[in-house]
Amino acid sequence: MARKPPPGRARAGSKPEPQAPRTLASRADRHDLYERSVQDPEGDVRTLARLFKRLRERPALHLREDFCGTATLSAHWAASASRRTAVGVDLDAETLAWGRARHLAALDSRVTLLQRDVLEGGGRKVDIACALNFSYCVFKTREQLRRYFEVARSGLASDGIFVLDCFGGWGAFRPERERRKVDDFHYEWERAHFDPLTNEILCYIHFAFADGSRIDRAFVYDWRWWSVQELRELMLEAGFSYVHALWERTDDDGDGTGAYYEPRRVENQELWWTYVVAER
Ligand SMILES: C[S@@+](CC[C@H](N)C(=O)[O-])C[C@H]1O[C@@H](n2cnc3c(N)ncnc32)[C@H](O)[C@@H]1O
Structure with a gap:
């Protein structure tokens, strides 16, 4: 008996088999969808540069983006000023290759991508290291997270800062x-x-x-969810000299303004996310 050709492939000399219409999902690219729905690299560049300037009174030049995924933040950072450089670190070869093809063609010399575990460190010393979109939550024990913070600290210039985002609120834990x-x-x-x-x-x-x-x-x-206080304590244990727990200012309607300050205490909210910034 003749073998059936694989779906979508016609036998030589036969009429092509009708193809099932392709769905929108089958034509979509999950990295592209992720970038469009989750990331705001222009906003992140502005926030990181502003945080550094406020603490160090000089412009930041060199960034390390840990858990960089497609490295869109690294690419936007380098593109935002001609002297800026970025190092992106991620375990996943396929994701890095996608990011390299999408973002780095014009910037290759100022963006370095390292395929490795963030616990390995490496790359040049930077003004700002960051781990955004809660990626550090892959570390589930205090020992692992403290070790990661030690590695992140060792990759900073003497006046460098390390920036994480974190989330919480009573609504953050219900299915x-x-x-x-x-x-x-x-x-x-x-x-x-x-x-x-x-x-x-x-x-x-x-x-x-x-x-x-x-x-x-x-x-x-x-993930393991880490509270701001746990992050602060582990950063200090890892050797950081000072940790700023920031909170977003809101307008009269209670909407976030994009400006961050450093209150001593805050009221919990249903859902919140904010930045924790550690000074080397
Ligand atoms: C949530 S994505 C973050 C993407 C992007 N940075 C963002 O802000 O949206 C998490 C990335 O972390 C990477 N990753 C997970 N564990 C890692 C590790 N130990 N070292 C390096 N990369 C890791 C994954 O491959 C994935 O690309």
């Missing part, structure tokens, strides 16, 4: 799916499970399209 329209698709952030005994939290990113097709669990986050 929920938040859905938001982005351009021509929907982004979904699912908090699937939180364990109050271990602080482990499992989250997913899904994407949904107008034709009903979906990319479920495009990204999976198996």
Whole structure:
């Protein structure tokens, strides 16, 4: 019996088989969707530069983006001023290759991508090191996170700073799916499970399209949630000289203004996210 050709491939001399129409999900690229729905590299460049200038009264030139993924922040940092350089560090070869092709063609000499564990360190000393979008939450023990902070600190110039973002609020731990329209698709952030005994939290990113097709669990986050106070304590244990826990100013309607200050105490909110900045 003749073997059936693989789907979509016609036997020589035969008519091509009709192809099933391709869905929007099958034509989408999950890295592109992630960048468009999650990241704001222009805003991050402004915030990081402003934080450094405020503390050090000089402009920051050199950035290290740990857990850089597609390195869009590194690329935007280098593109924002001709003397700026960036080092992006990530474990994942496929993600780095995607980022290199998308973002780095014109900037190669000022952006270095290192495929390695952030615990290995390396690269030039930088003014600012950052781990954004809560990526450091992959470390689930105090020992691992303290070790990461020690490595991050050792890669800083003498007046360098290390910037993390963190999140919380009483709504941050209940199982929920938040859905938001982005351009021509929907982004979904699912908090699937939180364990109050271990602080482990499992989250997913899904994407949904107008034709009903979906990319479920495009990204999976198996994290430990760290409180601001735990981060502060571990940073000091790792040798940082001072830790600033920032909070966003709000306007009269309670909306965030993008300006950060350093209060001693704050009221909890349903959902919040903010920055923790450590001085070397
Ligand atoms: C949430 S993405 C962060 C992407 C981007 N930096 C952002 O701000 O949205 C997390 C990235 O961390 C990388 N990663 C996870 N563990 C790592 C480790 N120990 N060392 C280096 N990269 C790691 C993954 O490959 C993934 O690309």
